[in-house]
Amino acid sequence: MAQIIASGLAMGSIYALVGLSFILIYNATHGLNFAQGELVMLGGFVFYSAAGTGAPYWAAALGAVVAMGCFGFIYQRVLFYPLRERPFLAFVTATIGFSIFARNLALLVWGPNPLKVPSFFETGSVDVSGVVLTPEHLFIIAVTALVLLLQYLLFFRTDLGRRMRATAQNAEVAQLMGIRPNRMIAITFVVAAGLTGVAGVLVAPIFLLDTEIGLNLILKAFIAVIIGGFGSVPGAVVGGLIVGLLEIFVAVYISSVYKDAVAFGVLIFFLVVFPRGIFGERVAERV
Amino acid sequence: MNRRSLAIAILVVLLLAIPLVVTSTYHMRIVNLALVFGLLAVSLNIVLGYTGQVALGHSGFFGIGAYTAALITEGGSGLLFWPGFLAAGIVTGIAGLAIGIPALRLRGHYLALATLGFGEIMRHVFFNWREVTRGMDGISGIPAPSIGIVELQGEGSYFYLALAILALAVLFCWRLQASKYGRMLAAIRDAELAAGTSGVNVARLKIAAFFISAVLAGFSGSLYAHLIRFISPDAFTFFEVTAPVLSMVIIGGVGTLIGPVLGAVVLTFLPELLRVSDAYYQLIYGAGLAAMVIFLPMGLLGALHGRLFGLFRPRAPASPASAGPPPEESAEAPDMVRAAALLSPKGGIGTGAVFEARGLTCRFGGLVAIDALDLQIQAGTVHALIGPNGSGKSTFINLATGIYQPTQGSIRFLGQEVAGARPWKVAAAGLARTFQNLRLFRSMTVRGNVLVAAVADRPAGWFETLLSLARSRAEEADLHARTEQALRLLGLWHLRDQLIRTLPHEQQRLVEIARAVAMRPRLLMLDEPAAGMNPVEVERLVTAIGRLRELGITILLIEHNVPLVMRLADRVTVLNFGRKIAEGEPDAVREEPEVVTAYLGQRLSDRLRQNNAA
Numbered sequence: 001m002a003q004i005i006a007s008g009l010a011m012g013s014i015y016a017l018v019g020l021s022f023i024l025i026y027n028a029t030h031g032l033n034f035a036q037g038e039l040v041m042l043g044g045f046v047f048y049s050a051a052g053t054g055a056p057y058w059a060a061a062l063g064a065v066v067a068m069g070c071f072g073f074i075y076q077r078v079l080f081y082p083l084r085e086r087p088f089l090a091f092v093t094a095t096i097g098f099s100i101f102a103r104n105l106a107l108l109v110w111g112p113n114p115l116k117v118p119s120f121f122e123t124g125s126v127d128v129s130g131v132v133l134t135p136e137h138l139f140i141i142a143v144t145a146l147v148l149l150l151q152y153l154l155f156f157r158t159d160l161g162r163r164m165r166a167t168a169q170n171a172e173v174a175q176l177m178g179i180r181p182n183r184m185i186a187i188t189f190v191v192a193a194g195l196t197g198v199a200g201v202l203v204a205p206i207f208l209l210d211t212e213i214g215l216n217l218i219l220k221a222f223i224a225v226i227i228g229g230f231g232s233v234p235g236a237v238v239g240g241l242i243v244g245l246l247e248i249f250v251a252v253y254i255s256s257v258y259k260d261a262v263a264f265g266v267l268i269f270f271l272v273v274f275p276r277g278i279f280g281e282r283v284a285e286r287v
Numbered sequence: 288m289n290r291r292s293l294a295i296a297i298l299v300v301l302l303l304a305i306p307l308v309v310t311s312t313y314h315m316r317i318v319n320l321a322l323v324f325g326l327l328a329v330s331l332n333i334v335l336g337y338t339g340q341v342a343l344g345h346s347g348f349f350g351i352g353a354y355t356a357a358l359i360t361e362g363g364s365g366l367l368f369w370p371g372f373l374a375a376g377i378v379t380g381i382a383g384l385a386i387g388i389p390a391l392r393l394r395g396h397y398l399a400l401a402t403l404g405f406g407e408i409m410r411h412v413f414f415n416w417r418e419v420t421r422g423m424d425g426i427s428g429i430p431a432p433s434i435g436i437v438e439l440q441g442e443g444s445y446f447y448l449a450l451a452i453l454a455l456a457v458l459f460c461w462r463l464q465a466s467k468y469g470r471m472l473a474a475i476r477d478a479e480l481a482a483g484t485s486g487v488n489v490a491r492l493k494i495a496a497f498f499i500s501a502v503l504a505g506f507s508g509s510l511y512a513h514l515i516r517f518i519s520p521d522a523f524t525f526f527e528v529t530a531p532v533l534s535m536v537i538i539g540g541v542g543t544l545i546g547p548v549l550g551a552v553v554l555t556f557l558p559e560l561l562r563v564s565d566a567y568y569q570l571i572y573g574a575g576l577a578a579m580v581i582f583l584p585m586g587l588l589g590a591l592h593g594r595l596f597g598l599f600r601p602r603a604p605a606s607p608a609s610a611g612p613p614p615e616e617s618a619e620a621p622d623m624v625r626a627a628a629l630l631s632p633k634g635g636i637g638t639g640a641v642f643e644a645r646g647l648t649c650r651f652g653g654l655v656a657i658d659a660l661d662l663q664i665q666a667g668t669v670h671a672l673i674g675p676n677g678s679g680k681s682t683f684i685n686l687a688t689g690i691y692q693p694t695q696g697s698i699r700f701l702g703q704e705v706a707g708a709r710p711w712k713v714a715a716a717g718l719a720r721t722f723q724n725l726r727l728f729r730s731m732t733v734r735g736n737v738l739v740a741a742v743a744d745r746p747a748g749w750f751e752t753l754l755s756l757a758r759s760r761a762e763e764a765d766l767h768a769r770t771e772q773a774l775r776l777l778g779l780w781h782l783r784d785q786l787i788r789t790l791p792h793e794q795q796r797l798v799e800i801a802r803a804v805a806m807r808p809r810l811l812m813l814d815e816p817a818a819g820m821n822p823v824e825v826e827r828l829v830t831a832i833g834r835l836r837e838l839g840i841t842i843l844l845i846e847h848n849v850p851l852v853m854r855l856a857d858r859v860t861v862l863n864f865g866r867k868i869a870e871g872e873p874d875a876v877r878e879e880p881e882v883v884t885a886y887l888g889q890r891l892s893d894r895l896r897q898n899n900a901a
Contacts, residue, residue, distance in 0.1 A: 101573030
């Protein structure tokens with residue numbers, strides 16, 4: 001049981017990171033980035049290649065996160081910036097285009113066979129007061145908690161964070177206060193892409209890396225942010241953990257083949273019955 | 288025969304000649320695939336382009352159609368194509384209703400994610416419901432379609448079948464777009480709330496759009512199954528179906544008639560032209576899709592606009608802004624006799640209190656916006672509702688017109704309870720409104736905006752409208768006549784073909800009033816009609832309101848311009864913090880101490896009273 005919960009929380013942490021990075025971009029720009037999962041995939045592949053050069057593990061991981069952060073800047077410059085005044089469908093379609101591009105780029109660079117990234121840990125399991133747990137799962141949970149803490153400090157304890165939040169709430173007024181919204185949005189993209197880099201590094205050792213993982217991750221992140229409440233940062237995290245746990249409990253106790261279908265059923269249930277989610281924004285249009 | 292029909296005739300001949308020219312079976316297969324996906328793109332365009340609802344679940348509809356047709360016809364004769372085809376449409380239509388009805392509550396990205404979830408659920412069902420779908424093994428032995436004695440073996444004959452079905456679908460869309468329903472869908476796309484208060488049954492039309500779209504998607508799924516003759520779950524994923532079809536619609540031109548078909552043809556043929564391996568093609572396609580969205584905002588059709596013999600040119604003038612200044616309004620007053628004949632309130636002016644709110648209360652969380660309000664409006668009067676900002680005036684209109692649900696209390700309009708009714712029910716009962724912050728249908732002309740709301744005496748049904756039968760044509764003529772009168776009444780007739788967004792603020796406000804008048808309301812609620820107008824413009828507004836009175840429309844006027852209220856109103860009600868603090872003749876109300884205090888504050892009003900006494 002503890003094992004199931006730990007592995008559910010570990011997977012949930014990954015979903016939480018993807019959901020969080022998705023929501024950061026949504027809050028800053030009102031754009032839905034459908035390629036968030038592909039960014040995780042790229043992060044994982046970059047990590048794989050970096051680790052393959054013989055660099056120490058931590059350096060490869062850091063390199064992948066930084067590389068993804070830099071890529072986030074280019075991504076926003078090329079894909080978001082020209083579309084910032086257009087209806088949200090335009091950015092959605094452009095990011096779908098990018099995700100097709102990224103999947104096939106990865107296919108050409110890293111090949112069609114799933115890649116195995118060696119584990120961070122040498123032992124297969126740890127014994128915590130009689131309960132056998134996988135160290136990767138604990139590691140993922142710990143790193144995610146650390147990243148969330150850093151995230152919180154960035155947004156609520158620094159001036160940059162305050163300016164980013166101001167931009168997210170009302171870019172026009174923020175601009176009048178001397179903040180440069182475009183710069184804040186660029187930084188948000190960098191942070192969000194960096195988070196997907198972290199998710200890529202964390203997910204690589206427990207999954208086989210292939211070009212298909214992005215779609216599954218973004219779909220689960222969608223479910224997470226809807227459950228948590230669209231636009232809510234804590235909601236994305238809590239929603240991610242719920243999806244991770246839900247998935248593993250359904251797989252273990254109900255049906256492993258229908259675990260994804262159940263997750264999407266929960267998505268639609270929430271959307272129709274409880275669209276505000278746990279922490280979410282009002283859905284009704286203001287008059 | 289004009290150039291347009293000539294161009295269409297040439298296009299038809301060229302299309303019919305395709306199987307004679309293209310001899311390779313392989314290439315004919317690609318042509319046929321383009322037709323199948325063209326139909327699917329047309330289907331998506333109805334929801335996405337005409338109605339403005341971002342739906343990402345078409346892989347699910349497409350798959351349901353394909354599986355339905357495959358299960359019915361599997362191993363049987365080609366004649367089974369027809370029942371299979373119809374069943375595919377019916378089953379997906381039901382699925383469309385099952386999605387469309389709950390989706391009514393969702394907008395924008397919520398709807399996008401819900402429909403995406405539906406597509407993914409269907410993928411898992413195709414994959415895992417082995418007893419029916421055979422899972423990964425798929426279904427083979429699907430026969431080629433047959434028409435009676437003619438077996439449509441071969442890609443060439445299949446082509447004519449698919450082309451005919453696609454042509455019928457495009458014809459259907461053409462009728463739909465040109466009809467009143469097309470206008471209503473566009474109104475929902477542009478400004479859903481205003482569509483509702485203009486009498487458009489938003490719920491029914493959205494469900495209809497989902498249903499029609501799903502049926503067409505089901506048909507295209509059936510065609511796909513009979514073209515490939517084998518289906519498996521791999522063919523119905525987001526990246527295999529939804530993403531490409533979305534690209535076809537966007538690249539071709541969202542909301543246009545044949546843009547989606549054009550997009551389907553381009554995207555299906557692109558890999559052939561590029562002649563590279565699939566991964567490289569997908570790489571180029573993904574980057575190209577993003578580039579198209581960025582560089583061709585109007586899609587290919589927008590880029591082709593005005594070229595190719597005007598074949599792609601929309602009927603309505605596209606950019607009247609560039610056509611120089613509009614002609615000056617003729618100084619003559621509108622023909623009030625004709626206006627009265629066409630625009631008098633439907634069902635008569637009435638007598639006594641046409642509108643009565645009792646104990647009306649509306650709370651938002653802890654805030655009481657309207658507090659136990661009683662309000663009567665007498666037939667044929669101009670009743671002003673004034674009060675400081677935040678006193679609950681607009682909330683009152685929103686409650687009366689079905690946009691907000693009251694927490695407590697009743698609203699009786701012409702003896703009918705309308706509290707909590709949907710906006711279009713209230714509109715149909717004869718209560719119209721304008722919005723304080725303009726809500727016009729931005730993609731349409733001035734005339735189009737008013738036509739949406741116009742009400743005919745003998746409305747035609749779906750069947751008559753789509754086939755353009757006599758009754759529907761009579762209705763259109765009727766709607767146009769009433770629209771013309773409404774525009775003349777407000778002095779806007781000379782602007783009829785201008786796009787709404789090119790007009791200055793004052794005229795946009797007047798279009799909102801014209802739109803409301805075309806509904807032939809018995810009670811019209813004007814929410815700050817003079818806001819942002821200069822004195823000359825206010826004078827024109829006064830004239831216009833005078834004409835509405837002459838027609839016999841009862842008016843509730845919310846206004847901050849107190850001199851204007853004093854001139855126009857027969858009776859004034861003053862609100863403060865959601866409560867009625869005064870009511871009566873304009874001059875009497877102006878003197879009420881509580882009213883003066885509400886507007887000026889305690890200190891200033893005390894000083895004013897001292898000064899007056901001195």
